[in-house]
Every structure is written in C-alpha cells, then in structure tokens.
Amino acid sequence: MPQFVDHVLVFLAVAGLALRAWFGMRTLRSLAPERLAAMRPRLWARAIATQWALVLAVAAWWSFQRRAWDGLGLAAGSVWGFGGVMLGLAVMGIALVAQRRAIATSADVRARLRTRLANVAAILPGRREEWPGFVSLAVTAGICEELLFRGFVTWWLLCYVPVFWVAITAQGVLFGLAHAYQGPRGMFMAGAIGLFLGGIVWVTGSLWAAMILHALMDLHAGDTALNVYEADAAASSAPA
Numbered sequence: 001m002p003q004f005v006d007h008v009l010v011f012l013a014v015a016g017l018a019l020r021a022w023f024g025m026r027t028l029r030s031l032a033p034e035r036l037a038a039m040r041p042r043l044w045a046r047a048i049a050t051q052w053a054l055v056l057a058v059a060a061w062w063s064f065q066r067r068a069w070d071g072l073g074l075a076a077g078s079v080w081g082f083g084g085v086m087l088g089l090a091v092m093g094i095a096l097v098a099q100r101r102a103i104a105t106s107a108d109v110r111a112r113l114r115t116r117l118a119n120v121a122a123i124l125p126g127r128r129e130e131w132p133g134f135v136s137l138a139v140t141a142g143i144c145e146e147l148l149f150r151g152f153v154t155w156w157l158l159c160y161v162p163v164f165w166v167a168i169t170a171q172g173v174l175f176g177l178a179h180a181y182q183g184p185r186g187m188f189m190a191g192a193i194g195l196f197l198g199g200i201v202w203v204t205g206s207l208w209a210a211m212i213l214h215a216l217m218d219l220h221a222g223d224t225a226l227n228v229y230e231a232d233a234a235a236s237s238a239p240a
Contacts, residue, residue, distance in 0.1 A: 002159050005061055010156050012054055013148040014174050020050055022181040028122035037126060044123075044137045051144035058152050072151040077206030085200060085209040089216070096220060103227045110228045117225055119183045124225040134222045142215025149175050149194060150201045150210055168198035193217070
C-alpha cells in the first residue's frame with residue numbers, strides 16, 4: 001500500500017504541477033508582446049526542471065522501496081498493441097499534412113485554429129527561433145507527465161480502487177484538473193486526452209507508446225501555432 005511519501009508525491013504531481021502552470025500562465029498573459037517572447041523560454045525551462053525533478057523523486061523513492069518497475073508502466077508491453085498505435089499515428093500524420101496545406105491557403109482555417117489555441121497561445125512558440133526550446137518542453141511533458149499520471153498516480157489509485165477503468169477515469173479527471181490554467185475547455189480536453197492515453201497504456205501494456213503520442217500531440221500544437229502565425233504574416237505582407 002502507498003506510504004506517506006507516496007501521498008506527498010501524488011499531491012505534488014497533481015496540485016504542485018497545476019499551481020506552477022497556473023502561476024506561469026498568469027505571468028505570461030500579463031506581459032506585453034515584446035516581453036512575452038523573452039519570458040516564455042525561461043518559464044519553459046522552469047517547467048522542464050520541475051517535471052524532471054519530480055520524476056527523479058518518484059524514481060528514487062520507487063527504487064528505495066524495491067518496487068517492480070512494471071508497476072509504473074515501464075514494462076516492455078505488447079508488440080501488437082504498440083504496432084496498432086503506430087499505424088493509427090501514421091494515419092493521423094496524413095491528415096495533419098493536409099491540415100498544414102489548408103493553413104497556408106485558407107484564412108478561415110487559420111481563424112478556427114487561432115480560436116482553438118487561444119487558451120494556450122501564450123505558452124506556444126510565437127517565432128521559429130523558439131522551436132528548439134518548445135521541443136524540449138514537449139518531450140519532457142510526454143515522458144514526465146505520462147510517468148507521473150498514467151504511471152505513478154494510476155498505481156496509487158489502483159491501490160484503493162482496484163478496478164482499472166475506474167482508476168483510468170479518475171486519473172483522467174485529475175489530469176484535467178492539473179490543466180485548469182487552460183480554462184474550462186482546456187480542462188475538458190486535457191481530461192479527455194488523459195483518458196485516451198490511459199486507454200493506450202491499457203492496450204499496449206506500458207507507457208512507451210503513450211509517451212510518444214503525448215509528446216507528438218504537444219509538438220503538433222506548437223507546430224500548428226507557428227504555421228498559423230507564419231501564414232498570417234505572409235498573407236498580410238502579400239500585395240493586394
């Protein structure tokens with residue numbers, strides 16, 4: 001059963017990361033555009049450091065307790081399940097290529113995407129020079145948030161509610177609450193993504209595919225924002 005340290009780490013994973021993200025987003029939204037570009041990479045760096053520090057704390061405590069790493073979802077998993085996920089990802093990739101073409105040619109598509117990304121626009125890259133830093137943030141989120149939520153938090157929940165689908169639903173709710181800084185729609189979407197990724201973990205038997213998908217979804221959001229901004233700039237500078 002979980003011990004006191006486990007409870008503290010779960011609290012930090014859910015409430016601690018949520019508060020850090022909320023204060024970070026509030027800071028970004030309060031800045032003038034000329035200061036936003038300078039502050040954003042610094043807040044990304046803090047978020048990366050915070051998530052890795054928490055993951056290392058969980059790993060150290062897990063190792064100290066001599067628990068099997070499979071309990072965190074760090075098993076080899078199912079080859080067939082992983083292959084099915086990658087096939088679905090390839091199909092999604094084809095659709096995303098079509099979306100990028102539409103961004104370049106359709107002002108209506110760009111307007112819809114700007115509306116969809118409005119709640120998180122402050123933390124997404126605004127210039128191509130910011131892309132490497134955002135990649136580091138997205139990869140960190142893919143690895144760390146999966147290990148914390150679909151791994152550690154789900155294990156903690158299963159200790160009290162030993163029904164997998166109930167635990168997966170509960171961690172999805174907690175994952176949504178951890179994204180409260182994105183507003184109601186963002187919380188709902190994050191919760192739905194948490195449920196989806198929990199299902200991926202169930203199908204594949206490990207966290208690896210979910211980690212890859214999570215990082216790619218975040219990278220897609222950043223890439224979409226950059227493409228929208230660049231297409232808008234090109235359209236505004238084109239001769240009438």
